[in-house]
Amino acid sequence: AAGARAALARARDAGAAVLAGGGDALDAVEAAVRVLENDPHFNAGRGAAFTRDGANELDAAIMDGATRAAGSVAGLTRIRNPVTLARRVMTDSPHVLLSGAGAEAFAATQGAETVDPAWFAIPERRRQLDELLARGGGAFDVDMKYGTVGAVARDVHGHLAAATSTGGVTGKRWGRIGDSPLIGAGTFADDRACAVSCTGSGEQFIRVGVAHEIAARIRLAGEDAATAADAALAEVRALGGTGGVIVVTPAGEALWRFTTPGMYRARATSAGLREVALYGEGEGGGEA
Numbered sequence: 001a002a003g004a005r006a007a008l009a010r011a012r013d014a015g016a017a018v019l020a021g022g023g024d025a026l027d028a029v030e031a032a033v034r035v036l037e038n039d040p041h042f043n044a045g046r047g048a049a050f051t052r053d054g055a056n057e058l059d060a061a062i063m064d065g066a067t068r069a070a071g072s073v074a075g076l077t078r079i080r081n082p083v084t085l086a087r088r089v090m091t092d093s094p095h096v097l098l099s100g101a102g103a104e105a106f107a108a109t110q111g112a113e114t115v116d117p118a119w120f121a122i123p124e125r126r127r128q129l130d131e132l133l134a135r136g137g138g139a140f141d142v143d144m145k146y147g148t149v150g151a152v153a154r155d156v157h158g159h160l161a162a163a164t165s166t167g168g169v170t171g172k173r174w175g176r177i178g179d180s181p182l183i184g185a186g187t188f189a190d191d192r193a194c195a196v197s198c199t200g201s202g203e204q205f206i207r208v209g210v211a212h213e214i215a216a217r218i219r220l221a222g223e224d225a226a227t228a229a230d231a232a233l234a235e236v237r238a239l240g241g242t243g244g245v246i247v248v249t250p251a252g253e254a255l256w257r258f259t260t261p262g263m264y265r266a267r268a269t270s271a272g273l274r275e276v277a278l279y280g281e282g283e284g285g286g287e288a
């Protein structure tokens, strides 16, 4: 876990440096997520989960809380940093969500950095697929400990942003897309409420609309962020799913909530807080 801890600290510091320099929340979340996409310890970019066919198919999203502009991508196989392409979908296309070959054709018009698909494949993830297949294959497997990556931020202008990136779940097939690139499910930002990024059993997160539900509870029901997050995670649990969320509010409160044994996470504030935590330890959130 030392490598994951170090990468989390690097990602946190990359985002914090943007914010400390007066930069935008959007730039901060993109910078943080890119560090984790490039690091093999996480299920995003390099180190992504394998599909049942032995490939890596990447999903990502980004959202601007100030304007509720959003961009996302699904089923990428050659784009080094899916979160950056998601941002280009937001800024340079008239659409919100692009998938597969079409998304990669758009990427070519943007000069997005491509890699050989082998770049994403690491032996540990391959082994997880092999074990799943050896067990008889089941449907698929959510490995919560090394999951999806995400970032949320509030900048000096008071604007919020969220980003999420993932390889999805091991053994997925038929072009399966999870919650991460779906705006309102795994990713959402609205300056009136909060920014949210989710990890967990994507199918249930989609059915609950977790990220939007948390924002709606804060905005419409007046709940605090922890109460709203716990309520949404309870809805997921009622459908048979587990997972976690990171949330930041317009007041700059940054918290996490999860219903799994652990969720790798890190946090920084302008007051000088610098935190990395893996399981139950640390302040700022907890098990719902």
Ligand code: ASP
Pocket: 043, 142, 143, 144, 146, 147, 148, 166, 167, 168, 169, 177, 178, 179, 180, 186, 198, 199, 200, 201, 202, 203
């Ligand atoms: N939520 C992701 C998905 O279903 C998986 C994860 O968070 O590990 O695609």
